[in-house]
Amino acid sequence: MTKEAIHPLSKTVIIVGAGFYGSVLAERFANDLNWRVLLIEKRNHIGGNCWSCPDPDTGIDVHVYGPHIFHTHRERVWKYINRFTAFNNYRHTVWATRKGKVYPLPFGLAAINLLLGKRLSPAEAQAWVQAEVDKEAITDPQNLEEKALSLIGRTLYEAFVKEYTEKHWGRLATELPAYIITRLPVRYNYNLGYYNDPWEGIPVDGYGRLFERMLKHPNIEIQLNTDFCDIRSSLPAHDLLIYSGPIDQYFDYKHGRLGWRSVRFEREVLDMNDFQGTSVMNECDGSVPHTRTHEFKHFTPERSFDRTVIFRETSFEPKPGDDVYYPVRAEADMAIRAKYQEEAAREHTKVVFGGRLGAYAYFDMDDSIGTALDKYDELKRKLTSSADA
Ligand SMILES: Cc1cc2nc3c(=O)[nH]c(=O)nc-3n(C[C@H](O)[C@H](O)[C@H](O)COP(=O)(O)OP(=O)(O)OC[C@H]3O[C@@H](n4cnc5c(N)ncnc54)[C@H](O)[C@@H]3O)c2cc1C
Structure with a gap:
């Protein structure tokens, strides 16, 4: 067999951010194109904001950055994600x-x-x-x-x-x-299901295992606890850079900082079987400081636990360096975003920007996965046609 026939590892992509956007692209480049992938993540774990892991006291799988319910109407995304996990029958209310x-x-x-x-x-x-x-x-x-x-x-x-x-x-x-607010749908029936998508559920053994399976490939090297900004001047040689961190950070905030709202979670382990009887309870009264209470055991009704763990979610205005959750997208923010997007367009042959932080947008998980798969198709077409030329 010739060297060409087994597709030697001749190319390297560096991917910043191990959330769904970065992880899907890492998996595709490694498995489909046989590229070497260096995945750089500033946190001490993969999975981005969708990461979940067993709570140390109760064993209940907790969604560390807030509750994540997988739901989609995109068949391609559903088929793709099912390669790495099975889902339970959870239906969100x-x-x-x-x-x-x-x-x-x-x-x-x-x-x-x-x-x-x-x-x-x-x-x-x-x-x-x-x-x-x-x-x-x-x-x-x-x-x-x-x-x-x-x-x-x-x-x-x-x-x-x-x-x-x-x-x-x-x-x-x-x-x-x-x-x-674009719409505030009112349903004139007693259907309590929160989502209308045909596919919905929670990964049976958690998002953490899903990401571990997705990224388990000999071509993928994961570098945790590494901020791209600290190593950008000493990156190893590469053929492509995919960046799913904040777009304003990539350009050193030269046009200003984009506005975000953040949330923090206060964890409590309770010596009782069930605290609130459901996974998510909104707190509508202004006199209650937190916005929502999450009880994670309800995401996996097929498993039983003697105790329970809850997170109370409170919103706050982030300072530089805090994790960011919801893009404000005020007029001033969108004007700043447009300037960064112009800069990004000028770099498009070297750097691909994406994910919720790179796009400065709210994405559901299936948006992140779907846009990553579409971007992969586009890149593959370009990369393989330029290699053929
Ligand atoms: C509270 C909350 C609840 C949600 N619930 C749902 C839900 O129920 N269902 C649903 O479909 N979606 C939900 N979402 C949306 C979901 O979290 C996003 O779709 C998903 O996280 C987007 O993936 P991503 O890869 O684009 O971004 P992220 O998951 O944010 O991943 C980006 C990664 O980049 C890393 N990074 C950033 N900067 C750098 C840097 N300079 N160097 C190295 N690494 C860097 C970050 O640490 C992070 O790991 C929710 C979002 C929030 C805020």
Whole structure:
């Protein structure tokens, strides 16, 4: 057999960030193109924000950076991810506490009827919401509050959206831009499923094992605890760089810092079988400092544990160096992002930017995986056609 026929490891890609975006590309370059991959990750583990691992006290698989429910409508992503894990039958529901009472979200017949103490039919509930919206008479909403009122009216907005949103973003709803909300779907039925996607579940042995399987390949070298910024001047020789860290950081913040909102989690182990009876409870009252409470054992109802572990999630304004979670995407941020994107376009032959931090966008997991697979197809086409030429 000639050397060419066994595709010698002649090329190297350096990938920054071991979240889904970076890990999918690492797996594809190693398995499909037989490239050598150097995966650089600043944390002490792979998996990015989707990482999960067994809680040291209870053994329950905890999602270290907040609850992650896998759901997708993309068949390609579903087939791809199932190569590395099986999923359980978990179906996500969200409940919300408000003034001592519990309601199911998103807004549907159950929440409306519980709130009003009535038994409205689907048509009656729809007419009630429409009347609430008409009362506001807002045609050109100027801020988040006006946008929400124009979509669902005042009663639902004040009960479930206003205080929660203000806690989450740390600003008054009248100071937040309208575009943060594109829609506030109201379901006129008793379907409590949070997602509408055909595929949903939690990896049976956790996200941690999923990532370990994905990245287990002799061509993939993983360098943890390594910040790209600290080693960028001494990178080993490479043919391509894929960067899924923050785009403003890559360009040394020369056009300014992009705005993000962060969350922190307070962990508590409880000597009881079940704390709240569900995985995620939203806290709608402004007087409660945290936004949500997560109880991870409910993600794996097929497993049993004597004790439980909960995380209380609180939002805060990050300082430089803090982990970032939700892009603010205010007008000023988007203007800064456009400048970085222009710079990135000039580097496109050497560096590929992607993932939620590289794109400065909110991605669900299937968006990160889907965009990585699409990017891989595009790169493979270019790389193999330039090699053929
Ligand atoms: C609280 C919360 C809950 C969520 N829940 C869901 C959910 O239920 N379902 C769902 O589909 N999605 C959910 N998501 C979205 C999900 O987390 C993202 O889709 C996913 O993390 C994106 O993967 P990524 O690879 O783009 O980014 P990340 O997972 O953030 O990975 C980027 C990696 O790059 C590393 N990095 C950054 N800078 C550097 C550097 N300079 N040098 C080296 N490494 C660096 C980071 O440490 C990180 O590991 C949630 C997000 C949040 C914030």
